[in-house]
Amino acid sequence: MNATAQNLATRAVARIVRGMPTSDGAGVKLTRVIGQPQLPDLDPFLMLDEFGTDNPGDYIAGFPSHPHRGFETVTYMLDGRMRHRDNHGHEGVLVPGSVQWMTAGRGIVHSEMPEQQEGRMRGFQLWINLPAREKMTAPKYQEFGPERIPTTEPAQGVRVKVIAGRERGVSGPISQPATDPIYLDVGLQPGARYAATLPAEHAAFIYVYEGSLRVGDAESAKVVAAHELAVLTAGESVHMEAVADGESSRAILVAGRPLREPVAKYGPFVMNTREEIVRAVEDFQSGRF
Ligand code: FE2
Numbered sequence: 001m002n003a004t005a006q007n008l009a010t011r012a013v014a015r016i017v018r019g020m021p022t023s024d025g026a027g028v029k030l031t032r033v034i035g036q037p038q039l040p041d042l043d044p045f046l047m048l049d050e051f052g053t054d055n056p057g058d059y060i061a062g063f064p065s066h067p068h069r070g071f072e073t074v075t076y077m078l079d080g081r082m083r084h085r086d087n088h089g090h091e092g093v094l095v096p097g098s099v100q101w102m103t104a105g106r107g108i109v110h111s112e113m114p115e116q117q118e119g120r121m122r123g124f125q126l127w128i129n130l131p132a133r134e135k136m137t138a139p140k141y142q143e144f145g146p147e148r149i150p151t152t153e154p155a156q157g158v159r160v161k162v163i164a165g166r167e168r169g170v171s172g173p174i175s176q177p178a179t180d181p182i183y184l185d186v187g188l189q190p191g192a193r194y195a196a197t198l199p200a201e202h203a204a205f206i207y208v209y210e211g212s213l214r215v216g217d218a219e220s221a222k223v224v225a226a227h228e229l230a231v232l233t234a235g236e237s238v239h240m241e242a243v244a245d246g247e248s249s250r251a252i253l254v255a256g257r258p259l260r261e262p263v264a265k266y267g268p269f270v271m272n273t274r275e276e277i278v279r280a281v282e283d284f285q286s287g288r289f
Helices: 003-008 274-285
Strands: 013-018 020-024 028-034 045-053 063-068 071-079 082-086 091-094 099-103 108-114 121-129 140-144 151-155 158-164 182-188 193-197 203-210 212-215 222-225 228-232 237-242 249-256 264-266 269-271
Touching: 013 222, 045 071, 045 203, 071 082, 071 182, 091 099, 121 249, 151 193, 158 193, 182 193, 182 237, 203 212, 203 222, 203 237, 212 249, 222 228, 237 249, 264 274, 269 274
Parallel strands: none
Antiparallel strands: 013 228, 020 028, 028 045, 045 121, 063 108, 071 099, 071 121, 082 091, 082 108, 099 140, 151 158, 158 182, 182 249, 193 237, 203 228, 203 249, 212 222, 212 237, 264 269
16 A cells, blocks of 8 residues: 555554553542553653542542643543642633643643542543643643533534544634644444544544444444543544444544654653753752743
8 A cells, every 4th residue: 555545544443552540649540541551652642641530539639739841731621620720820620521731831830639529520631742842832721611612513423522623614722733633522322423534644542431432444443442542543534433232432532743753751841852851850949940
């Protein structure tokens, strides 16, 4: 197959990865899907965590004050409320269905603390890398409540929330030219089918968080179960179908332009070289964030 034919292909499942239970912050229990030994990264994506529990003891301690430099954190809340506060005076509460796209750039120090005392806390945090030329940019936020995230019904039994990118003429509120991201929350009724169009060379994955989906062309489709991530091959579209006699399914479909740059990573600092990491630690320790 030549390169052009490959670009026009529909995407298939390259591999399926199951998340790994871990804890972060002040002991918050979560599932790490990207950023663990089975899938250390998926350029430009550095990390994907799913948090989802009915037990307040699993999340109540939250994520007290911690720094970030050199990349973006994207928090998408499904259930529960999280208060966010940083050292530049920015503060807000993430409510169910809201998204916070934070460009840490040259540095912020912030806390992310559950606002609720009981009930379900559920959502995702995704880390997306920034190119070398933008790692030291000024920090900024793109933060949107559920009413600002458009929903479209591209096919029978299919509802798509467009957080970033475009779905049949409906644009999400997020703008990030560096990686040109697509972030869709897709809900499918049993038996419903959906085909999403993606830039052919973007890295892309589907993470199923309810039900299960058959992903790929009819002949080669693979079943992706809840709490599994499917890394997709290149191609300009991806097909998915909720199992006909199953429950309804929900998944996030995320894609971004790979940066293909060296990555030097140390905890919450993601730069291109070791020297830049040393500098980040020094800057943080001497209060220059
Ligand atoms: Fe953070």
